[in-house]
Amino acid sequence: MSETNTKSKRLKHKEDLRRKILEVAKELFLKHGYDSISIRKIADKIGISPTTIYLYYQDKSDVIYALHQEGFKMLATQFAVLRNVEEPFERLKAMGKSYIEFAMENRDFYELMFIMREPIEFVNKNYACEWEEGGAAFEALLVTVADCKAKGYFKQADLHAMSLYVWATIHGICSLKLQGHLDHVVNAHFPEKEQQLSLEKAFDTLVLNLKSIQ
Amino acid sequence: MSETNTKSKRLKHKEDLRRKILEVAKELFLKHGYDSISIRKIADKIGISPTTIYLYYQDKSDVIYALHQEGFKMLATQFAVLRNVEEPFERLKAMGKSYIEFAMENRDFYELMFIMREPIEFVNKNYACEWEEGGAAFEALLVTVADCKAKGYFKQADLHAMSLYVWATIHGICSLKLQGHLDHVVNAHFPEKEQQLSLEKAFDTLVLNLKSIQ
């Protein structure tokens, strides 16, 4: 009895500290960005030694990966609501807008999830094929595009190519914006009054294009 | 006489060492990637003290920016040939393929030019509006899209929105691929025989879409 009691107590403590480490990492991440996450800072904030962290995570990449996972759970939650949009093309548009919103409101998370190499390489190495969270996100898009095709949209296009294309376009818009690659180009080449709306206009162009191949 | 002589000699030496630093930085960059560029390693390889580099570049970002500029010159050279393609839609397609080629053959440069934050932030801070190399690249795209419109393509679409949209799509394809975000998704959701060609198929979908709104 008391044996299993102490065992479960210890297990709980292990889980608590593991969560605490992640929590502090997230705090640093959200306050001062990715570069301010350091094993030593996390340890300092909790009041433990830096090396203790290595008893709970295999290395820094592992901590980063845990944050990466959190991001995908957040996105999944946001997407879940859209299953209620019946008309598939409307749902596709809403997914696009929702994705852009997520990127703009969670810049650091977006960078971690879809731009940086480190976390996804950790997935590819350690989780190979069984990465639920990532698979689910693309699956949602795939299903919606399939629904569109079933209703007569995108007749000429291939399902997989079309899905990848839509994702790539919206990711392209988000990543250029977030990483600061649009500022100069937009300032130099866009008419004054269009500068603020450049993102929206690029998205509208995608929608326009999608409509015309229906 | 001898005064201007020694002056120009000194100036030449300054330029030589400045170039040498960049050359070694590039060597490290191409051999072992971005992360292996370090002020200390560069200095070691040349046989000077690390601090000497700060007499030729204001900081590490400045060295990185110089590499960034080299990349844009490479891309401009590659694009220059395409001015000879008369038919504007053909030219647009060729630009797209050429851009993807550049990205795949110069992965590290592409990351530096279009994905990383640091170098473009250096541009935005230090060069503000007068960044020729970057402006020229987008200008080339803008002109081609304008030529397309003049020939009756993309009638409904706005010139600037359309250009940004095309860039974003192709950048999206390249960046997802280069940063390793396609591997898992393609393995999990694409039919076996389509996996190798996923990039090409996404590009073809773009072309298909562009055709149908002409």
Add this chain to the structure above:
DNA sequence: AAATATAATTAACAGTGTTAATATTTTAAA
């Protein structure tokens, strides 16, 4: 109470960019 796991720590390694103070070399003036 002694032996054994488990957990956490200290010390150390091998790096990083960057700055201030110092030394060396080259150029200009007396």
Add this chain to the structure above:
DNA sequence: TTTAAAATATTAACACTGTTAATTATATTT
């Protein structure tokens, strides 16, 4: 030619980084 000044380069130091091996402290079990 010698001296003052300017330009160039270096050393030493600061404040960091992730990570490992060896050691100590704390629980748990015999």
